[in-house]
Amino acid sequence: MPRSRPTPIPAESADTDSAFQAAKATYDAGQQAGNMLQLIAPDGAVVRPELLPEPETRLHLYRQMRRARHFDERGWVLYRQGRMGVFPPFGGMEASQVGTAAALTADDWLFPTYRDTGAALTLGLPIARAIAYWRTSPHGWHMPENLKVLPFYIPIATQYPQAVGAALAEQKQGTRNIAMAFIGDGGSSEGDFHEALNFAGALNAPCVFILQNNGWAISVPTHSQTRATDLSRRAEGYGIPGVRVDGNDALATYHVTREAVERARSGGGPTLIETVTYRVKPHTVADDPSRYRTDADSAGWDAKDPVLRLRTHLLQGGLMGEADEAALLAEIAVEFEAALTEADGYPDPRPEEILDHVFAEPTPQLRQQREQILAEVEA
Structure with a gap:
């Protein structure tokens, strides 16, 4: 019996294209809407003076942003030298990561995505440990015992329900500790995102959910994966507060x-x-964004650079001088190179170490797999 040919998929109609363009225009307008909080403008000028934190906090935030940017920039160099694996850069998102993680203490939980190295560094993750992680070294697979930072999540959105679980555990123990979880705009379309918000709202979990809307879910622009123009309003469906911020x-x-x-x-x-x-x-660092976005898509964002914005504000307000910044940058560079030397000194991983941190107590299957690996190594 002859096989039937598949029915050709019709080309996108003019009406569908118009609807898409209208949705895109609505989304783009929403991104520029004035319904998000801003304290300092892109030129460093103060917009809401009554809400500014104390000078010490502003200087601390700038220091952490510079540390994060230095890691991001040196990471690119190390990758090209073959001294670090593929990692997701976060340059340009330092304010989003540092400004949120800086509100935590070492007793709180942090559930980062793969792009949130800056947040983890801010909370106290050692730079050498972060380098080791992005080298796929076992020395970076587990976090320091005195720090409640989870390894960077590669699966999308799975960290959100787990953060609620950690927050509820703290609640049951009677502590004041909280959990903070990160996600991207693309991840907010995953089921785990919505389940976690409902879970947390229903049980009043001490959680702070950070939704970093950076415009892209890999190669898919936000306006293509949702017609929502204010993602913070998704909180309303679960009876919890939603805030939109620059x-x-x-x-x-x-x-x-x-x-x-x-x-x-x-x-x-x-x-x-x-x-x-x-x-x-x-x-x-292995991606080529020119395959899916144009210069027009990114136009104007360099002028909104978060590091330069806070730098300008500090200089204009007399809270920092050029010499102060030069000393800070030199100190950060020395700190990074010392951490790099430490990471370079970690011993090469043994094949069986890949099983060391799967479970707290090895299962019979893990023990069997370890024996098999050791036998192959000895052979």
Whole structure:
């Protein structure tokens, strides 16, 4: 019997194309809407003086942003030298990561995505450990015992429900510790995202959910994967507060996150924070973004650079001088090179180490696999 030919898929109609363009225009307009909190403008000018944190906090945020950017920039060099594996750069998103993680203490939980190295460094992850992780070395697979940072999540959105579980555990133990979980705009379309928000809202879990809207889910623009133009409003469906903030303004990001953290500590429950930023860098160091986005897509975002914005504010306000910054940058460079030397000194991993941190107690299957690996190595 002859096989029937598949029915050709009709070309996209003019009406469908028009609807898509209309949705894109609506989304783009929403990104520029004035419904997100901003404390300092892109030129460093103060917008909301009554909400500015104390000078010490502003200087601390700048230091952490510079540390994060230095890691990101040196990571590119190490990758090209063959001294670090593929990793997702986060340059341009420092305010979104540092401004949120800086509101935590070492007793709180941090559930980062693969792009949130800056947040982990801010909370206290040693630089050498982060380098080891992106080298796929076992020395970077487990976090320091005195720090509640989970390894960087590669699966999309699985960290959200797990963060709720950690927060509820702290709640049952009677602590004031909270959990913070990160996700991207693309991840907010995953089922785990919605389940976690409902879970946290229903049980009043002390959680802060960070939704970094950086415009892209790998090669898919946000306006293609959702017609929503204010992702923070997704919180309304679960009866929890939702806040939208300029994710390139470290001071605004810190302000709203600190409020959310304190609300969670005091029993006020979870909050969803959408930080509106932009992924100016490729998806990973091995990615070629020119295949799916144009210069027009990224136009204007360099002028909103979060590091330069806070730098300008500090210089204009007399909180930092050129010499102070030069000394800071030199100190950060020395810190990184010392950490790199430490990471270079880690012994080469043994094949069986791949099984060491799967479970706290090895299962019979893991023990059998270890024996097989050791036998192959000896052979």
